[in-house]
Amino acid sequence: MDIMRGLRESVAGFLMHSSQPKHQPIGIFDSGVGGLSVYQAIRHALPDEDLLYIADSHNAPYGERSSEFIIARAIALTEFLISHGAKAVVVACNTATVIAVDILRQRFSIPIIALEPAIKPAVAHSQSGTVGVLATRRTVESPSVARLCRDYAADARVMLQPCPGFVERVELGDIDSPATLDLVAQHLAPLLQSGADTLVLGCTHYVYLRAAIQQVAGGNVLVLDSSEAVARQVARRICTTLPLGAPPRQARETLFTTALSPHQVSTVMSRLLGKDVRVEFAEI
Numbered sequence: 001m002d003i004m005r006g007l008r009e010s011v012a013g014f015l016m017h018s019s020q021p022k023h024q025p026i027g028i029f030d031s032g033v034g035g036l037s038v039y040q041a042i043r044h045a046l047p048d049e050d051l052l053y054i055a056d057s058h059n060a061p062y063g064e065r066s067s068e069f070i071i072a073r074a075i076a077l078t079e080f081l082i083s084h085g086a087k088a089v090v091v092a093c094n095t096a097t098v099i100a101v102d103i104l105r106q107r108f109s110i111p112i113i114a115l116e117p118a119i120k121p122a123v124a125h126s127q128s129g130t131v132g133v134l135a136t137r138r139t140v141e142s143p144s145v146a147r148l149c150r151d152y153a154a155d156a157r158v159m160l161q162p163c164p165g166f167v168e169r170v171e172l173g174d175i176d177s178p179a180t181l182d183l184v185a186q187h188l189a190p191l192l193q194s195g196a197d198t199l200v201l202g203c204t205h206y207v208y209l210r211a212a213i214q215q216v217a218g219g220n221v222l223v224l225d226s227s228e229a230v231a232r233q234v235a236r237r238i239c240t241t242l243p244l245g246a247p248p249r250q251a252r253e254t255l256f257t258t259a260l261s262p263h264q265v266s267t268v269m270s271r272l273l274g275k276d277v278r279v280e281f282a283e284i
């Protein structure tokens with residue numbers, strides 16, 4: 001009995017202290033706080049992995065920015081995450097994905113994992129045949145979304161709805177005020193009037209408006225997002241660098257923002273995550 005226990009402990013000790021690679025975090029970025037919805041899904045799927053998040057709050061929102069600007073920011077944020085040891089980078093931003101993901105994949109050798117609006121499952125679920133996609137203007141006008149509609153929605157009516165103002169509300173942490181509900185009602189009106197019974201959240205910020213969107217749309221409308229799907233993809237793509245046989249550990253979570261007032265971002269992120277977090281300033 002004692003011999004077996006001693007053997008188990010020496011094997012675990014050997015594995016922990018020998019040739020195991022240094023533990024590396026998963027890097028995640030977004031224009032702001034919205035990508036935390038993806039961060040939370042990854043945390044849930046991979047509770048032992050260290051996570052490193054950067055919000056480009058100083059430059060949010062990306063939705064109306066030029067492609068050149070978004071590409072330059074996506075490259076700079078990815079370089080920042082890699083310089084902090086990231087073993088994979090998750091683009092937790094639909095807008096940056098449709099504009100910059102191909103360039104990131106050409107430029108960097110680590111896995112670059114991105115998300116796309118859940119148009120395929122939405123069409124499969126819809127009974128009315130009308131699906132609404134809520135996203136930024138850059139996303140709804142992108143060739144990637146046109147391709148998704150062509151590939152998966154030939155027999156459905158997909159209504160693409162840009163939602164100016166949503167990202168700004170979430171950046172302020174205002175996800176449930178009367179003004180936010182009014183704005184949600186305004187953007188949802190054309191979709192609901194056309195009989196959409198399934199709504200796709202095609203922007204990671206909008207996940208934090210889910211309760212408001214559901215309230216306006218009513219209980220018969222299904223609201224879908226992509227965060228769990230991207231978390232599953234991250235779990236498939238990454239190699240764990242946690243030592244085999246190591247005891248359970250407290251995974252590290254490091255949050256950065258490019259905002260000049262990280263304290264304000266800490267308050268909003270704490271509200272969205274439902275726990276107190278401290279966000280550090282990064283000059284990029």
Ligand code: DGL
Nearest residue numbers: 031061062063094095204
């Ligand atoms: N979270 C980003 C997205 O998924 C928001 C883009 C923006 O900053 O406008 O598209």
